[in-house]
Amino acid sequence: MAAIIDIKDLTKTYEDRTVVDHLNLQIEEGEIFGLLGPNGAGKTTTLLMLTTLKPPTSGTALINGFDITKRPDKVRKSIGIVFQEPSTDEILTGYENLKLHGWLYDMPDHLLKERITDVLQLVNLTDRKDDLVKRYSGGMRRRLELARGLMHHPKVLFLDEPTLGLDPQSREGLWRYIEKLAQEKNMTIILTTHYMDEADRLCNRLAIMDKGKIVVLDTPKQLKANLGGDIVRLKAPHLDQERLKALPYVKKISPCDGELCLTVENASSHLQEILTLVGKVDSVEVRIPTLDDVFLHYTGKALKNSDAQGGWTSGPMTGEANE
Amino acid sequence: MSELKGIYALWYREFKVFTRERSRVVSSIINPLLWLFIIGTGLGSFLSFGPVGYQAFLYPGILIMTSLFSAVFFGVYIVWDKKVDFMKEVLVAPMRRTSIFIGKILGGSTDTLIQTMILIVIGIALSFAGILQIHFTVLSILVTVVFLFVITVGLCAIGLIIGSQMESPEGFQLIISFLIFPLFFLSGAIFPIYNQSGVLSTIVLVNPVTYAVDGMRGVLIGRGPQLGQFDPWLDFLVITIFSAIMVAIGTYAFKKMKL
Structure with a gap:
């Protein structure tokens, strides 16, 4: 299989701090790949560079064969993203949010309608499509964002903390959709997460990042066995x-x-x-051993739930997102 | 083609949000009407300029006030979009930053123009009732709308330029209040500009809003030393150049916008 993502020496420096440090990584088509690491490890910055929202200081990456620094337009057509913070418009309905997305991606009308029906069904929101997003629960909103990320059938889907702040039931549901996507659409999925159970359940392979570098990379099973x-x-x-x-x-x-x-x-x-x-x-x-032990072993830090939820307050996560 | 659809998408979003947030529309109409009736009547009892009462004199100024406050303030929504991740959703779409800027400008200008249109309709009603001495003709309405449109685009661009560089809505508000009030008070919107001296008169003359007020006052009331002073074509030229420059700067600011 060919690598759909090929990261070469990707680096991001801010004044004296190196946030992402000569990252090298290949991800295969159809993989669910997890990017793990403590706060400030450089996960979100890596994602922002791969999605062309931030220029790298040096190095580059090829996504679907296109260079993120030279052909950001082609890269953007190849990817879909579900961001860490809510990114749907509350004052629009679910359907309108999807329609807007289709227009931004220049989809022809007939295809747009077809896809919207399709993705709404996939995430079980068909009967709520005409409600304002304001009236959605956290889980529904997340599902809508997932649906939107898929609408233009990207080759690669980025999920930044997809289940952050969701209750166990919604998380379980979202996991099932993510698995379904990888299987049915042969989509490559890159996700960052703070939840080790999530990474264990979903990822074919995962990389643990710390201080801008990949500390270890393997299948969850092998990582646990390595202990x-x-x-x-x-x-x-x-x-x-x-x-x-x-x-x-x-x-x-x-x-x-x-x-x-x-x-x-x-x-x-x-x-x-x-x-x-x-x-x-x-x-x-x-x-x-669980992935938590693996994580502790390689980063020397335990992941606590309080960290994972930092993104919703002004905790350390916000600092990372602003990097 | 793809860019046009994207621009339409952004315009559509702003328009939908605008129509759903009724309180925004209502307050943006009530405020200018309060000015017109309270300040207009209060000062009008002992002030008049040219052949008309103060209220009529003030009316073009009130239209500009609505445009100024609503258009510049529109920039705050981009700060909010950045705070949540909606802005990223737009920036990651395969369209140019320039198109994103144009879509935003059109959205904001539409909102603002709808508000001023409502005030024009109210103005026409008041003039029919004999309360406001203003000549509404097809031509004068048309010229007023064109003036409002051109200046609104420029003002909207100012708001978006500031918004694209700011990280907090509070900071945005602070900066624009330093900007909006001088632009408004020193534009001839509420008192004539012909008799001022020194620094003030210089500020009035470099303020682009002055020319929008002057042009509209000239066509809605008449020309004269206390009314429309400049050639309407000069007025139009100045605000067109102003708006073109603002749009150019805005395009650049959007290209450089960081998250």
Whole structure:
């Protein structure tokens, strides 16, 4: 398969800060690709450059064969975007928002009508199409934005935090639409997210970014396997880390939230030995690793929900969006 | 072709929003009428210029006031569009920045012109009732509308230029209030311009709004030292040049607009 997105040394610097640092990445057609990272890692800036809204300081990228710096017009015709903040007009109806989009993309009238019917059905908004967007719930609004991003059948769809601020039910629904799209329309989807479960569920491959660079890139399954074992989380009054480290099957020891997390090969069969060694234990938890562990491992930062919701307030997310 | 459809789309959006926000329309009509009746009647009891009462003198000034406030203020919506991501949706569409600017100008000018049209209709009604001594003829109405259109495009461009460079609506409001009030008060809209001295008279003469007021007053009331002073063609030329320059700057500002 050919790479539909080919990023070459993409860099963005602001005065003394390098936000995106010589990024190199190829994304295949039909992939759902996740871009993860803590706040300020450069995800949104990368997206803004790829969507031609911000010029790179150096380097470039090819999208659908077009250079983002030389043929932004062709790139724009090849892509669709669902932005992080609401981008539909509240005072227009759902239908009018879609119609406007079709006009902006110069779609002929008959095709426009057909596509609107099509996408409204896909996101289940047909019966609400004539309501003002003001009267939509957060989830409906997000679905409308997704529908709009798809209307012109882009080769690549960018989703910036698609489920930010949605309730679990709406998220689940939106995930199903995204999966359906990738399958039925062979669309390439690039998404940024703060939710590890979302990335795990949707992405074929994902990259974790930190300080403008890709730290690691692989399938979610492989990333978890790379950690080299299960997670044992211990809380005990006396912990002798040196002796734990000496055990051959303990791969890694790291503090987590005042407790101790061990990465242990085949934890269920070694648990007894570990517990004997530690002695008195307040609590113990054994689990298979999740993407959260992977994230913590590579960035040294845990993702908390409070961070994820920062975008709706004047928290750190706003800073990132303004980069 | 594609650009035209995009321009139409942007115009359509502004127009729809305008028709749905009734409070905006109503307040934009009420305010000038209050001026006309309160200031016009109050000062009119001991002031008159030329052959007509103060109220009639003020009327062209009120039309300009509506155009000025509504058109320049229109720029604030672009600041709001930037705050949410609607602006990005437009900027990422495959159309030129110039077309986006034109679509916005047309949208804002349409809104403003509708408001001034309503005031013209009210003016005609008042003149039929004998309250306002103004000659409304087909020609004078037509000339007034053309003047209003040309100056509105330029004023709208000013609002959009400022809006495209600003990040907060509060900042926008602060800047335009420093701009709007001098433009309005020093345009001859509420008092004649012929008898002023020094700095004030210079400001009046470089203020493009002066020529819009002068042209409309000349055609709606008559020419004379306290009424329309300049040649109407001169008035028209000045505001056309002004608006053309503003549109040119606006096109440039939109090309350079950052998110």
